[in-house]
Ligand SMILES: Nc1ncnc2c1ncn2[C@@H]1O[C@H](COP(=O)(O)OP(=O)(O)OP(=O)(O)O)[C@@H](O)[C@H]1O
């Protein structure tokens with residue numbers, strides 16, 4: 001499993017938070033890990049530190065990796081295709097897929113985390129969504145969700161869409177939302193609908209110890 005596509009039930013849900021925690025946990029276990037963000041919007045070069053690629057680079061322990069992690073960076077905090085168009089560019093799914101495959105090929109016995117933009121069916125181009133990129137890569141998915149009221153429906157609809165294109169669900173992570181109902185109770189309510197997908201909980205904290213998730217993914221990676 002050299003590539004893991006990190007997607008979410010929506011934007012601002014915890015994909016980067018979970019990815020950074022996972023990178024740290026994988027590195028702590030001696031695993032080779034890298035990150036790729038096919039496109040980032042809302043990127044301000046003068047204030048790059050809080051951006052997704054900067055956070056991923058920091059977790060990798062390589063602040064200079066920002067530009068390698070995210071070769072397509074656009075200023076407008078809008079859907080990537082619209083943000084790109086505002087800078088006179090057109091995003092092409094095939095180019096993003098080729099880049100991801102090339103980046104994964106650079107890794108021997110390790111894992112490339114690909115963080116999509118927004119949710120499972122958020123547009124990447126004018127006619128394609130993250131789901132099309134997931135399908136093209138044939139990569140297993142880590143689905144990140146919040147714990148807010150309504151999240152169960154968001155998770156289950158995302159899983160229906162992913163499974164419709166035969167995507168392997170590596171795991172679901174519920175990252176605790178602000179002002180949300182009890183995390184354990186919400187997770188328990190979701191668990192019985194997951195149909196075998198493993199569920200991990202990331203409680204609200206400065207940082208999350210993703211050790212159990214890392215162990216789960218490494219077990220799958222090393223399986224014959
Ligand atoms: N479990 C958590 N504990 C503490 N903070 C969290 C948690 N989950 C998410 N956050 C915070 O919520 C904010 C949004 O999370 P994050 O940036 O990871 O979302 P995202 O899904 O990657 O967003 P985007 O769609 O912009 O890529 C960040 O400030 C992040 O640190």
Ligand SMILES: [Mg+2]
Pocket residue numbers: 015016017052115
């Ligand atoms: Mg993010």
